[in-house]
Amino acid sequence: MELVAGYPESLTEKEFHYCSGCTHGLIHRLVAEVMDELEIREKTIGVAPVGCSVLAYEYFNCDMQEAAHGSAPAVATGIKRAHPDKVVFTYQGDGDLASIGTAEIVHAANRGELITTIFVNNAIYGMTGGQMAPTTLLEQKTTTSPEGRSNILSGYPIKMSEMLSVLDGAVYIARVSVHNPANIRKAKNTIKKAFEYQLAGKGFTMVEVLSTCPINWGMTAVDALKWVGEEMTSIYPLGIFKEVE
């Protein structure tokens, strides 16, 4: 009998700790399915961040390193330079990548490091309890922007995909969303493409994934998905920002 659906080999059987309605688990699964399809699990080393997905090393069924806050691209650089024949990816949130780790991601991209970054943007610090992120939308309320984010005080939602796409070392930069099945399918294809470019030795690749945080947004899971589709995508437009074939 042909198996039409199953659990990806690239995920462990460990139960996710993510809150209900959070899309981290789904994004983990997409990355794992891509690893299975490309048959790269045994030669992949992943780097987990600090933030909600800090325990990613318990979920991906491949070699993993847990990095200091913001340092995943630097850690990945060290791994990839030591093992250029292996596949290396980082999995980072918006605080990790777009705030404390901006220098590391910019320079990893600029060097054209042969790594793939999965950047999960949910516009908030989830792990620490809902503080403002660099990607928080204007007027969005968080525990450190109780009146809503003000551009006077805190600047604007940072657009990492747009920023990184101007760097010569970056070959594939795309933003996707997982708020409905059509976009989930698109997200998976995009992630797959990023890994394929890495395997082809083209350069730095990143997929930004718009994600939910119903608990800290104060929404139901359904409303959170809707908010991604309506509010987040209007500030963070989906699409491919850079593709050098």
Add this chain to the structure above:
Amino acid sequence: MEKTLMKGNEAIAEAAVRAGCRYFFGYPITPQNALPEYMSHRLPEVGGVFLQAESEVAAINMVYGAAGAGARVLTSSSSPGISLKMEGISYIAGAELPCVIVNIMRAGPGLGGIQPSQSDYFQATKGGGHGDYHMTVLAPSSVQEAVDLTMEAFEIADYYRNPVMILGDGIIGQMMEPVVFDKKINPDRLKKKEWATDGAKNRKPNIINSLLLDTEKLEEHNLKLKAKYDEMKERDVRVELYKMEDAEFAIVAYGSTARISTNAVDMAREKGIKVGLIRPITLFPFPEKVIQSTLVNIKAYLTVEMSLGQMIEDVKLSVGGKRPVHFYGRTGGMIPTAEAILEKIEKITENDHLERGEK
């Protein structure tokens, strides 16, 4: 064996290459730039990678990644840059990764200056970053010793799965001395690191990590780390004694300051003062027992440092209040002269004689 005239910084770099180190990640800072510059042409010759990182923070995390992937890896910096690396060093110690870190100390605090100093002793030996951890700290006092200790540093790091620091100063880094490289390690013949993340083929995934949310497990982990530090204290203490056989007074000094103190000892001896030198080569583990064993004959100790007094705390702990421990130090990049050290010794010995009513 052929002798080569080399700068300390370059000699350390060559020693690392001969120890099988094939990866270097660093960021420029005076007075250690000759080290990364040397690596930038030397490592590609042996199929290795030199990478100039965007910051010291990035560099130490690249070291973490490469070390976690099983590589022999080196980084170097100087005081302000080492402060930036401290977070990463804590992670490296926590995740039990072997690597070698060179600190060619300059004067602080803050941006300080670029002249030699020994004012990072506390940072190097007492942890430096957050959490309960230590690393082996090796303090060469000549370029040849810097070569020998660098080669050994990689072995110590691998043995303990722990970072090792070479703690030099601007003098060690920049002076030229003849050196001999009499050892060579083939990186292909090193023992395979079964715990390294190099692809989970035909085995379970390996994980490099310092996060342990379970308090019991974290305490257990910390106790495991402590057992390593205890083992270092038992097996790895290294110290050189100079003219200590009949000494009544002892200078305690390390690195460049120990070299200068040797001259002071010789000058004092010519005047008939029985003084010797205790030179810790390992600053962690500190040669506590060796100092204790000198208590029988030594009437007073003099710690000489290029700082306002840091190692003196370990000397005092070793002496345990049983003898006076004096201090002479210069700071800000000023270097103590043998004459000034001699003057201090003369004062200490005179006072001692006066107190004992011997003169």
